[in-house]
Amino acid sequence: MASLAEVASAAPINANASARRRFITGRVISYALLIIAVILVLFPIYWMIVTSLKLPREIYRVPSLWPKTFTLDNFSKLLADGQFLLSIRNSFIVASTVTVISVVISSFAAYSMVRFRYRFRGVIGRLILFAYLTPGSLLFIPLSIVMAQLKLGNSLQGLILVYLTFSLPLSTWLLQGYFRGVPRELEEQGMIDGLTRFGALLRITLPLSAPGLAAVAIFTFTGAWNELLFALVLTTSESVRTAPLALNYLITSDVLPWGPLMAGAAISSVPLMILYFVAQRFMVAGMTEGSVKG
């Protein structure tokens, strides 16, 4: 807006006043639009939380925007048989394991592709990007057959293996970008001081790429935490259900489930919301640099 001010100061006095009025009008309209957008963004989240805290009567019979009585009944109903907690636990196991595996082997691969030149490097780069963009909707049928053949169907191990299909390409692609930003000279200095090349990767490149590793870990965790289609196809028994799957089956039951469903939705978003508020800066940077769906 500096430009507007400059133009205004150069102009005669009544033009100055009109520019000022235009500026204020612009500000008012901008804030109004942004506030409307924020309300539209927040309303569904508000509805989720409020519905989870309502008595059935206020959800179905006398619906209200603001509940008269707040209750934790929905939460206790949801958590009563332990099934939902088990699926949250399963989600944690799957998402953390996928994250650890993915970050470790992807950083090796990304490092290799950034620091060395070899014959198939270009091909591998393309393969990784293709794999990143190959949709799960194309892979879930053959993968379910393959997992059945490997006797990994209906198991958390199977889910972990399958989730590597989207996490590895994404992590490798993103980490390449971060590693490129680490000056080669720093590693060479380290190697003169006696580090091996692998030591240089562990002691110099990885620590310097810590924000990148954090972003990649968060994206991988989020991707695995959110995944529904593979889980729906690959698992059959209740004991290996993940959180999205448990909630999916809640809506197919006969009773009107909105209260407990929204309680489950609220619980399932807590880990990601914490990650978002702690690491928003890394995530936004990573997302814009590497094109991450989230």
Place this chain on the structure above:
Amino acid sequence: MTVETGPVRRRFGGGFRLKLFAYALVAPVVLLILGLVAYPFLFAIWVSFTDMVVGSTGQFVGFKNFEYLAGTSTFWSAIWNTITIVLVSDVLKLVIGLGLALLVHQNLPGRGIFRSFLMLPWAMPAFVAFLTWRVLYQPIGGGINLILTQTGLYPEVIDFLGTRQTAMASVIIASVWRGFPFWFISILAALQSVPKELYEAAIVDGANTWQRFWNVTIPSILPVIIVTTLLSSIWTANGFEHVWLLTAGGPSDATMVFPVLAYFGMQTQRIGEAAAVSVYMLPVLSILVLFATSLMMRREE
């Protein structure tokens, strides 16, 4: 082929060991991608040409699955609906994302807070977002009907997800809500990287606000918009959750899309046909993916 010199070369005793080291580092990812993405991908294409059902390997049947699908009305609904969802939601996300990015890009006090709030739908798990929208749309217990009737905007309760006329629009609105932050933040980053000198030069040349927008802003952020459009189209066309959790393709196929149709095929155990549904998407999908990968590789250079 290795171009390493100096201490590195000495430590590893020449190029061969270094090259071996490079291959060893990249090998796990390459092998897993070959095994978990490339092989299943080719396997899916093979399966689509067989009459495979659960428990049998199936025989090669040529284009029979594809012909069968083309003869069903559900399949044509899926084509039409997939195209509609992708096009309409891309346009909406572009308009909303660009508009909000331009607003936040001004030097407004408090812009950081607005940015954090506007990103929230992206930070929520997709399944949580769509389950919440499912509740919002309910005739009983849904927030949207409550607001419409209580404010008197619309007197009757609407079954948004259960009515043919409103189901598709409802799915699109929910997926725009969840998907616009990606556009918003990508475009905002692009806006922030436009060199200030370009605007100053345009002002010196006497360009007004509109002219600056069309001749400086738009051309500068166009590459980002193109990549975002391609990626978003690929993800939306293959999205499963938004339709599955809201309508499961109903009512009577009004929101049926390819991934849900393939999932139903899988549930009825006719794997050959289910695979053919996915394979039908390949030609268009490959074009989008090829475009997107070459643009992303170029940007990376």
